[in-house]
Amino acid sequence: MIAVQAPSTEDAMQTSQPLVKVRDLRKHFPVRRGLIIERQIGSVKAVDGITFDIAKGETLGLVGESGCGKTTAGRTILGLYPATSGQALIDGIDVHHSNREAIKMLRRKAQMIFQDPYASLNPRWTVAGIIGEPLRVHNILPDPQARAERVKELMLRVGLSPQLINRFPHEFSGGQRQRIGVARALASNPSFIVCDEPISALDVSIQAQVVNLLEDLQDEFGLTYLFIAHDLSMVRHICDRVAVMYLGVIVELAERDELYEHPLHPYTQALLSAVPIPDPKKDRSRQRIILAGDVPSPLNPPPGCRFHPRCPIAMDQCSRIQPEWREVAPGHWVACHAV
């Protein structure tokens, strides 16, 4: 199952030395039934074969509606969930098939920023303990004094007063907590950070601050981001390339401007047509694509193209043949029979 992509595809996808390589990654959650003798009666295909690269210093946006598998994708890429099949490489380390040593290294190099800044910090730990945790776990700074100094530096860098080092998470606002989460992710000097909807739980006024902080940090430390979100305008602001996910698969992947201006997949078009335009006249005159029905269950995804039951331009073959993932323009990938 590993590297099912044709070699030509592999070559074409290579930009300048990708830091993260994901190849046909799948994550299925088994659904079991039965009290004593459990039988597997099916599986939720949360991520069902995604392939992409992220170049060093790049921000790849991963968008899609709730339940499409973006969060599962992020966690499986970091190895927080074991993969069902496929491969994820971060800086050459195979996330799912490496020895303990390599995984330990990986846990330093790759970090995660979580969606909910209220739940992602241990309520009983002070900021010093929370931000210092990676330093302690990886024995980067065993000396408590040196660790406190480093934590203060990090706090300053993310815009928190170092005086607050002995405070508890509940004494901070949502935005400040997310800064603590960012500082924790930065502590071990990672090269890759998965940002799992880092701003969705924040007020709009705070969102911009956190996004700007993430951008500044990227410039300063050469970070690579996988930015998972559902806010399309924020994604357009921060990301270099954008991948659109639907029901466990990526349907389109392109440079940011290319994707927003020339969306090829009907699902991407529908998504983008839902983004409000801050100009009532334009907004009224444009064509809204309203999709019929709901997202099908990932327990039993439709055959062929997963989008065909809701697709406004579905053809006969869409229900039978899964569309090929191909590059229709340089750097613009799409999986659709109609393109």
Add this chain to the structure above:
Amino acid sequence: MQGAPGIEVSPFVEPAPAATYSEWRLIWRSFRQDKLALIGLAIILVFILGAAFAPLLTPYPEQGRGDPNILEKFKPPSAAHPLGTDYLGRDVLARVLYGGRSSLSMGFLVVVIAVLIGVPLGAIAGYLGGWVDEIIMRATDVFMAFPSLLLALAIASALGAGFTNTMIAIAVTWWPWYTRLVRSQTLSLRERFFVEAARSIGLPGHKIVLTHVLPNVMTPVWVQATLDLGSAILISAALNFVGLGVQPPAADWGNMVSQGRLYFIDRPWFAGAAGAAIFLTVLAFNFIGDALRDAADPYLRRT
């Protein structure tokens, strides 16, 4: 990176750090406003100090330990014997103070043992899940299927009478409650993002349980343990009543009630004194436990 130009400090940062309160400080601040709880605390302190300093508090320490004094038997309360004397002429106050040593320490030890067994098992079951969880929880089901007094009675009679055996018997029936409590708390904590964050940082599983899970499940455990102290004392008194537990002539509130029951109609003071001691401690632990439960709950907490 420190001192780099252009560092912006968030305008939302409060400038001067005010005093910060730990959770236990907050719990205490609420707890001390509960009058019943303070009364309970006072009662418990009186009994504990009385038991600890029994030899200094009574002029009859040897009677407290069990020496008979037949000539003085069945004396009603008087200045010399504030609570009277029992059927062997022993000073009842001395017996109650010495009996408290057995009853209180058995209650405490039972709860301590139950917590020490139950909490780690619950955390392991909840965190690991799968077949480990299955085995541990089915074991708790087996223990909980029996009425705890009957089970303790059966185990204590199998092991033989005595302080240690009775304590073990009660603790064995008690730990599953802590396992259940901790497991359910752990199950919800396991899915919390900060536990996941620790995993993504690379913290090994046993350290996640020790540093992230256990500290967050202990508050309800302490509350439960306080409430259970009363029940543990009650059960130990029951076992002592039927003759398990400490053996005469040593005193225990349970066996004092048992010895006094024959004379209760005419001479109620010595069974009554031991009974009152049991009643007051159990009541006091319940007051404390209730107040602690309310104080530990941020929504019920008084400020």
